[in-house]
Amino acid sequence: MENNILKKVDLIFDNTCDPLVVVDKVLAKSPDDVILDIIDSGLKGRGGAGFPTGLKWKFTRNEDGDTKYVICNADEGEPGTFKDREILDKVPEKIFSGMAIAGYAIGAKEGYIYLRGEYNFLLPMLNKKLEDFNRKIKAKNLDFIISIKSGSGAYICGEESALFESMEGKRGEPRNKPPYPTVSGYNSKPTSINNVETLVYALMICKLGPDKFKELGTKDSRGSKVFSVSGDTPNPGIYELELGMPLKEFVSEFGDGDTKAVQVGGASGHCVPRKHFNDTIIGFEGIPTGGSMMVFNSSRSMYNVLHDYLEFFTEESCGQCSPCRIGCQQLLKGIEAIKKGEKSPIYIEELKRLAATMKIASKCGLGQSVCNPFTSIVDNFREEIIY
């Protein structure tokens, strides 16, 4: 299909450059200049939350203390997201190099990759390449060493502070914030934690310069992004696309002609129905995403979709805070009760109020985001949910 607006990009998987050459280029600069470049590029975190990467590095650098950490968040657990696996598999040296650059910029001597438990099959390969990489970095007289820690399969451990707890050998539960990781992260030391993809983009910005990166995307969403496309699409897979694209273009490229909704951002993201394809932008000015794009055609029951998501959250809530632990169960059992006629359809309004409370009263991003799929699906497919 011809398409002029949807721009495919090849930065992340571009294998034509030696990432260590980029590291050399970076080492010739001052750490502050490196950070300024990243800030200038407008790069925002690619894990989903979208915090400006340069600022994160700057805050971590500005903290006192000799011990700081760079952590690569490779706990890719969002349903419908599988792009980090591919990056880890195809261009691991680029990730390592991005981490080394971050370490140089913030003044960290240690880096860790927190690898999703289910990705342990990548461990032998990663460790082998890492051994080689660490040796090469040492030869450059850069005091920075990377190691890998494995998760055990809990979704919540992708939440940065729960990830630190897990790394420290504790139960993976999110911490109270503040303090934020840049002040007190792993081992209570200043920590810059970045998504796999973000680190590779940082590397590429250092290679190409911020201006080249800024040529892509929009004012609010600079650059490109790797998307995991799944569902009712003839072309499922991983695509690097320019940010700021209209959802309509995405659907015309990836839909099967009968697309009724796209779940943008995974289970914790928003459901966009057909009527809003035209006015939805994929990016920080519209609907941000960690990369998951799930396409549903008219054969799908949105009740089942929502039910699946709620089941997932009910199981994957860490359970410590009441709005999330109990709220998820109430939402799940609530829609079941409505479906079975045990609760009147009006009860959906009660559940929406509950979701709104979860959004503002939960302790971490998990509980806060359950409202996104719930409200967007219920509002747009109300009759499918209650009848």
Added chain:
Amino acid sequence: MGKYLVNLKINNIPVSVEEGTTILDAAKNLNFKIPTLCYHSDLSIAGNCRVCVVEVKGQRVLSAACATPVSEGMDVFTNSEKVRASRKNVVELLLSEHNADCTKCYKNGNCELQEMTSEYSVGNHIYLDLVKDKDKILDISSPSIVKDDSKCIRCQRCVRTCEELQAVSALAVVNKGDHQKISTFLNKPMHEVVCTNCGQCVNRCPTGALVEKNYIDEVWNAIYDPDKFVVVQTAPAVRAALGEGLGVELGQRVTGKMVAALKKLGFNKVLDTDFTADLTIMEEGTELLTRLKKALVDKESVALPMFTSCSPGWIKFVEHIFPEYLANLSTCKSPQQMFGALAKTYYADKINIKPEKMVSVSVMPCTAKKYECDRPEMRSSGYKDVDYVITTRELARMIKQAGIEFNKLESERYDSILGESTGAAVIFGATGGVMEAALRTAYEIVTGREVPFTNLDIKPVRGMEGIKEAAIKIKDTVPAWSFLEGVELKIAIASGLANAKKLVEAIRDGKATYHFVEIMACPGGCIGGGGQPIPTSAEIRKKRIEAIYEEDTNMTLRKSHDNPEVQEVYKEFLGSPLGHKSHDLLHTHYKPRKRY
């Protein structure tokens, strides 16, 4: 280093507080009460119940007031529409996973969740009932503590208590999501795990998920049984706290009223654990001096430092965690069990009652005492030496059940014998008290003079710090104890098992050397015991300690060896401290236990 002042507004009222203050505390300064559930002043901050959420202007989400430090220019609203709606929602959610059979609940009327429910008028349950297996999850295996998961709201106060204050971690969080719960190791019954029965979790549980196993009906039955002769003993710390649950001001001693109430309840004799506290000093003091003699004169290998053994939570802790230190524990039974052993032997004989007809009840600030009286070692009289242990809380309840207007009671005196005591005994209730009492007696035995402290108040051992240490130089000894001449007696005191653990580890690692160490399982000593009125806080425990020392100061006899009834029991029955009879009745042994 001085702290910066931070300026903020709470509900539009400006306030300046020190940097690092939480919104919760800043609001207290302005007399705005923000409700809390998982927060407890003795524990670290969890921020997980989300009942204390407040709105901070400019923030996308609400903030937990207990966990959020103030910042300059903050604009906080503690009761905005968003806040109220969320808070009400959260309380409703908590109720939906809570087995809210309040009328049948032991904690009815003393439940923080119930109070909050009433404040927020959560009348009709809007949410679905999520309580699983209401009747199947009651753990009644422990003789001290009943765990009812159907009432648990997962605030994790118990988990933090067990870990932070007690270093036991018998309770921990397991599973996630809808399966998350508070569990023991491998979900074993409470009596099979490392739990010391201290009951500190019970003191801090905001609902009825953790309560003491109560023996109120058993005690009533004994009282009503015409064939039984029911004697009751009361521990030192009970008198400093019983009033709290009966409308008396915090920190008021109620000794006389308590005795009067017990008589009205129908106990045949009202006696005092303080008597056997004095006796403990005679035995334990002699044991310490004997150990020192063996070490210094006979050059025998003997376990030093000697640890006190009054606290059954501490005993079980050593058995589980430091079994290599069992020999260091004094072989003295606790005052409760010394009392029990004497009651059904010496005392039964004296008052001409057959021991099999006697029911021995004890009122304790403690839940571990319920476990202690069940130990197989505690049957020296040929019977169960102490039949039932009730806590301060259970006694308060019995007094209410009997319709006694506690506040209006005239003071009465303990029955004699086994009712006389000294100031040295009553201070057993506070951390450092056993040490102080022992020093008053031991120093005098060794030197023939009173301890060289103004008015017998050994100030270095007093106070609320978790670990205290002191040294007393022994000079001008009487001839029999001349081997102690010039010896500097080194002592240490710890309360709360986390502090105890630190202290034992320091001793084990050679970082500290002592002769005598007093340890109480509960923070602040028995006045902070797991059977004391709820709530508890450092401030409350301080008031109770003050009450204890006030009672000591007001007593004519303040040294255990001066207790005439103690002197008499030695003359008539026991012979001498550490003598044959004492050995049989007043001393015991311990056994190593696994950690899991």
